[in-house]
Amino acid sequence: MTTQVLYVDDEEVLLDVGKTYLEMMGDIVVVTATSVNEAMNELEKRRFDAVICDYQMPGKNGLDLLAALRNAGNDVPFILFTGKGREEVVIDALNNGADYYIKKGGEAKSQFAELMNAVDQAIIRREAEEAVEHNLTRFRAMFENIREVLIEVDQEHRITFISPSVREMFNYEPEDLIGADVLNFIDPDEVGIAQDSLAIAMTGKKVSTSLYHVMGRNGQVVKLSTTSIGHSRNGRQYVTISATDITHSLATKSALNDVINNFHTFLDQSPELIIMTDEVGKVDLINPKASKAFALSAEVAQDMFLWDVLFRYLREDQGTPDRYEYFKGALMEGLQTGKCPLFGRALEMTLRMPGGQWMYGELTFFPIRMDQGWRTVLSVRDISLERRSKKRHLRALRKVDILGSVFQHELSSQVAVLRHHIDLIAQTPTRQQMDRSAEAMRQVCGRVDRMLDFMREYQRAGVEDPVWRDLDKLIYSSAKRFEELNITVDQEFKGVEIFADQNIGAVFDNLFENSVVHGGGSEIKVIREDTPTHMNIIVADDGRGMRRNPMDRTSLRGKISGAGLGLTLSDELLDVTDITLKERRSERGAVFVLGVPKVKTRTRLPRMPEADMDTTARSRAGTK
Incomplete structure (x- = not known):
């Protein structure tokens, strides 16, 4: 049964602190009052199991309240909790019927643990006293x-x-x-x-x-x-x-207080984000690191259920309504039985933090048995650095594989061409043959130089952390490099930023270059197309297109050896943040589609155009 306690003190800050600590320590409801008159009104409304009261307050003091209670025949346990430590105050309190006297001061947790013990003892003793009085015979x-x-x-x-x-x-x-x-x-x-x-x-x-x-x-x-x-x-x-x-x-109480203090120290110093619920699933405790990361104060969090807190930050594709209902049902089952399919499992999920940054988290749920029932603890470990390191490692291995297998073959082929022309010069050293062979060898050297340049760029791709980039500015910056093209850009890109590799501009350079070198086109349109999960950037030219099958990310070696090195580099840059690059079939010209996940896009606040904007480039790269 819940213990009802009336706490009287003219210091409202101390009232709030005391109420919080006492209610955390047991099944207790604390009603507060800031004066004796207010306390008497509360006592007339309901029955209390104990009264905690300060001594010195404006107007009537704590002993006045005690005397009024005893004169009215009210034997409710009374604890005098005051900073006044004079012996006469103690004697007056005992003479008027106080059950305990506790002096204020010292560390808050220990102070209120002692006060809670006094409340427990006063109630227990009062019940014993009544039993003795009724059974005196x-x-x-x-x-x-x-x-x-x-x-x-x-x-x-x-x-x-x-x-x-x-x-x-x-x-x-x-x-x-x-x-x-x-x-x-x-x-x-x-x-x-x-x-x-x-x-x-x-x-x-x-x-x-x-x-x-x-x-x-x-x-x-x-x-x-x-x-x-x-x-x-x-x-x-x-x-x-x-x-x-x-x-x-x-x-035992002292040991328990030590455990509580150690537990709070652990929570305060833990590098993980920790949230603990009460017996119905509402947040009862959130450690400082979680409070800071989620920009969520303890007061606000305590009005929320754990599953609501979690799904407030989950990435859109992971925080679906179906998954919300599953998590809610599973966690409610755990609160009732202590068993839940989520307990003990390490779940990797992506959270969008209040500042807009993404955090890859390893989530672990586990139960705690308390006197009143089961509670659930959520621990979130930030594995963003580990995940990025792992992804970089896998990307490096893939680069080694591609560079090793493909470039070895390509370089061997170019060396074979060189040897062939050297043999021709040696066998038929005519001036005409020597000129033809020299031109062929210059072309081989050019191809080798381009391959080496690509190798350097390819190795750098994805090394640095992705950042938010201004999409409109990226497209116009690339457009300025191709004066021979009429590039039209959809105005829907204004104010849009994408989360991508820092060298993402090279992707648009490569796509525009592809139109010039392979397609022979003179006009390019850059159009926005939205789906429920992606923002598609359509790059379409009016040329003849590339004579090959529509490409996707499954033919890297084919792209290097046949379709051009630029698209392979683009693929690697886009892969850093899960952006896709595909070619769409078209009757005329080449149509490339960059698929940017909606969670990797955001809209910035409008701002004035930059003073140094190249008006010539914007005039040449028209708007739709």
């Missing part, structure tokens, strides 16, 4: 069976009865303690508080709960939580004390 029978030590003392603080459980707790025989002064067993520094507590209990008006350090027969120190109840018998006043050993529970 069976009081002595209970003495023989309960684990707590029950002690009855008279007005002179002499022990008149003590339960057998004193043997286990203090290693004393009950009969050895009859007649002894109970104050002799308490830490000297706590005797004064114990005297005041017993005096209050003797009046029969107040049950007081206190913590004491008590020395056992063998010298061991036991920390007790005590409840003192006053009653009369045969005209004399007595106090019955219920003492519970909380030494081990405090050690």
Whole structure:
């Protein structure tokens, strides 16, 4: 059952911090008030299991609220939580019926853990006190069976009865303690508080709960939580004390606090993005790295379900509605049963971060069992660098394969041509033959030079990280190099950027050059065509086209040996960011299609034309 606590303090910042910590530590709902009058209004509306109250506040103070409650017959556990540490404040609080006094100060987590312990103990003790009060007629029978030590003392603080459980707790025989002064067993520094507590209990008006350090027969120190109840018998006043050993529970609490502190330290310092849900799937905790990466504060995240956070950033083709429903259903099953097909698997997914950059993440889900039920933890490891390194490695291996197998063959062929002409010159050294052979050898040298130039460019392709490039500017920059062509560019490219290799401009150079060298065309149109998943850049000329089958990325060697080196280089540059290059069949001219994934495009804000824009090139490269 959820514990209802009223927390009263005129410092709203401290109220917010206290509410957050206490509600994180257990099944507890904290209602706050900033004054005694506001607190009294809340107490009239509902029942609370405990009240935490500051001492010094404007107007009425914490002791005024305590006195009002006790005068009204309200015995709700009351904990005075204040920075005022004077002894008279403590005595006044105990005299008026406070259950605990805790001084403010120190590290926040430990401070509120102690406060949470006081709330738990106050509620437990109050329930025990009510049970004892309602069963006073069976009081002595209970003495023989309960684990707590029950002690009855008279007005002179002499022990008149003590339960057998004193043997286990203090290693004393009950009969050895009859007649002894109970104050002799308490830490000297706590005797004064114990005297005041017993005096209050003797009046029969107040049950007081206190913590004491008590020395056992063998010298061991036991920390007790005590409840003192006053009653009369045969005209004399007595106090019955219920003492519970909380030494081990405090050690457990301390160990638990250490675990919590270590866990939070781990979360704060972890290089991974970590999000933990509550038992219904809402975000309960997000570590600083995840909060920064997702630009998502803890306050905002706690109103969101884990699956909503994840699919907010997934790449469009991965964050489909069907996949959303699958993840949501699987994670909800995990919260109910602790079993889920997603648990324990490393899932590689692409996330678009708030700044527009892409992150390749390795996502791992796993369950955590808590007292209230199952929770789910999502850990995201950034593998962008690993993935880029792997892709570069594979690209390098492919380059080695292509360069090794194709260029070896091509160079061997050119060497064979050279040897042939050398033999011709040696056999028939006529002037005419020598001129023909010299021209043929110059052509071979030219081809070898072009192959070596291509090799250098090919090896550099994809080495540097891709960047966002202004598509409109790229096309016009290439168009300026081909004055003999009339290039018309679709205005739909204005303001569009694509995520591509830094040398992507060479692709448009090669496509325009292909029209001049192979197609013989004089006009080129660059048109935009959109599909649900891609933005297609159509480059169409009016020439005769290339005499070969439509090309795609499956014939690299064929392209190098037959179709031209430029298209192979273009293919390699485009492959860096998954852009495709295909040739579309056409009755006249060559039509090339660059397919750019929509997730690799973005629209920038409008801006003024650059002052140094080459107006001559823009006039020559007209607009549609």
